[in-house]
Amino acid sequence: MTADKPGLQRRLDRATAHLETPIAVVDLAAFDANAAALSRRSGGKPIRIASKSVRCRALLERALARPGWRGVMAYTLPEAIWLVRSGVSDDVLVAYPTADRSAIAELVKDDELAAAITLIADHPAHLDLVDQVAPPSRRAEVRLCLELDASWRPAGPLHVGVRRSPVHSAGQASALARRLVARPGFRLVGLMAYEAQIAGVGDAPTGQPVRGRVIQLMQRRAFPELAERRAAAVTAVREHADLEFVNGGGTGSMAATAADPSVTEIAAGSGLYGPTLFDQYTNWQPAPAALFALSVVRRPAPRIATVLGGGWIASGPAHPSRLPTPYLPAGLRFRADEGAGEVQTPLIGPAASNLRPGDRVWFRHAKAGELCEHVNELQLVDGDTAAPTPTYRGEGFAFLG
Incomplete structure (x- = not known):
């Protein structure tokens, strides 16, 4: 990554000279260039913007107005409700399970919200929470996305990746999908598998060349396994539900995930801002925005x-x-x-x-x-x-x- 640092400093200092610090800025030229680069790397597949990596409505809207960007990946249900009601998007996936009963109550009493928002589920207990708030006969139908664990388990108890969903195999995904579609008042519409060990781990950590080679080796072995297992899981879940989307990836794995034929959309957000953790990737480094x-x-x-x-x-x-x-x-x-x-x-x-x-x-x-x-x-x-x-x-x- 190269940058005209003295020129950037002069421009930022001039633009903000009238302001007192602390000041946080987003350089729109760099933001737009990053958005365009991510669109190219997505291989024509739509990008669902990860709102937790942006946390600014105006910039969410700016990205969504660009070709190739569609829908929001939110991090809480209250946030998703706010984004829909404020007109940012009518397609919001809440990528983490919710236990917010007040927000669930707000969701299920509003047909417009229920049609726009999809909740994550990796266990029937997530559905139990919704039913405790309002039984199926007294609420709108709730859209669900099944989360598949995308971590790599090369041998025995070894687990490489973050601890998210307990659903790891295609068989487990099929079994859960069967239970989800059998529950009244719910509709299974999506599947998500976030490969954190690839999308969220830089393969060129500063000053650690040996660690970098180990990470690169891990990622080369982990991704083919995931692609095969994700495809099997998608096939198995489609036997129970007509999926509208299969979400995967992130800024750090954009091109590789886009090449996976089982994935229909990519999630990204960090690449718009270009934080320092992404200086440690060899495949692409966003501009500091x-x-x-x-x-x-x-x-x-x-x-x-x-x-x-x-x-x-x-x-x-x-x-x-x-x-x-x-x-x-x-x-x-x-x-x-x-x-x-x-x-x-x-x-x-x-x-x-x-x-x-x-x-x-x-x-x-x-x-x-x-x-x-x-x-x-x-x-x-x-x-x-x-x-x-x-x-x-x-x-x-x-x-x-």
Whole structure:
């Protein structure tokens, strides 16, 4: 990935000169270029935008207005209801099971919401929750998507991937599908299999060449197994239900998943913002589109510049890869004994000596949408100008807060 860092810094500084830090921006030129690149990589299959990686209605709408983007993958049912009612989409898949009884009650009493929103199920207990809220005779039909575990199990108890659905084999998928379609008041319309060990794990971790080769080997072996098993599961489930979609993949596996004939649509979102975790992929690296700025407030030593704030840590395993990255000006890094602090963050490196109180440092977040949990507005930068638009938080919503 190459970038004109000095030019980008000058443009961001000019566009936001009238604003006080902290500032979070999305460079629309980079955002649009990433959206176009993802569309090309999807091989003509529609992309369902992963809202948790964006968390801004205006940018969800901007992506969905582009060719090749269709539907939303939400992360909570209240979010899905809000997105439908605010007109963002009439096709929303809630990609994680819900136990929110109030939201379920809202869903099943509204025919328009019930027709637009699909819930994930990997166990009949998920249906029991819905029936406890409202029996089938007193509610709208609920759309369901069966989730297939996409992890790799090469031998015995070895499990490579995230712990999501308990449904791993085609036989298990068939058995669950049979139970789901037999339940009154539900309709099985989709199947999802998210290959996190491929889509969500960079194969070129910084400074770890041996680990990178191991990851590449794992991914080369895991994907063919998944493609065969996913195809078998889709065939088995289609014996019980007329599936409208089969969802798979993510930004990190876009091209490979798109080539799987059993998949009808791809999920993606992080690639629009280009967070630092995606610098560790060899197949494609999105342009950095989302950044945030903090102000230098003190010089505790000649080679140290301290900014106010900075501890915007990403979720996942406790590891330096989850820290934000000082990006502009080039040549800054954290002190090992302090890292990214909640209130202040000392920075060292060649560029630190030239920074003075009032100067700005631009950072990149490790993950995509989590940046929006720290700010009420994103500044949408177009050329040398910036215009604010609210994040989910700015509109008063913290769906997992």
